[in-house]
Amino acid sequence: MTVAVYCLIAAALMIVLTKVPLAWAMSKEGRGYDNRNPRQQQARLTGFGARALASHQNMIEAFPVFAAGVLLALLSGATGSWLTGLALAFVIARVVYTACYLADLHALRSIAWVVGFGASVGLMVLALF
Template sequence: MTIELWCLFIAGLLHTLSKLPLVKAQAKMKGGYDNNNPREQQASLSGWGKRAHAAHNNQIESFPLFAAGVLVAMVTDVTSSAVGYLAIAYVISRVLYIIFYVKDISKWRSLVWVVGYFASLALLCSPAWG
């Protein structure tokens, strides 16, 4: 399996991993984690829990563009090593994004978001330069 496919797999796992801080925040609420109404409970979060919820949602939102970019590179048989580096850059930026968002480090969060976004766009354009 190629590096970019492993990164696609890891990015898929980030859907679940990005939810861990959110679940922790919900568990700390009065009554603990509400498995019957988790979305209602999420809506009432504040502070770092609310940011954890936003980080989780943003991870889900960013995944399709990255997945499309990896698949475009694979289907068009782009063999440039840059494709692997871009995929790695996306995964690292997304992990950092979640950490920075939950910890409320907004400038760094925005910077790593841009890195991940442009890595995805570059993957989509990879047949043009690959």
């Protein structure tokens, strides 16, 4: 397996991992984790909990673009350091993005988002060459 495939698996797992701080915030919300109506409970979150929700949702949104980039690059026969570097850049950017979102570092978070999105688009561009 290539590094890009490992990164694809890691990114898929990050969808679940970004749910952990959200679930923790929901459990501390006052009435415990509401598994019957989690979206209603999430809508009431503020501060850290609201940021955890937004971070989790954004990971769900970012994953398909990254997955498409990796799959396009692999299907086109791309190999080498660009494929590896862009895939790793996405995963690292998403870890930084999540940490910045939870810590309320909005400017740094935006930079991390641009890096991650750029890496996804870069993977798609690899398919052209």
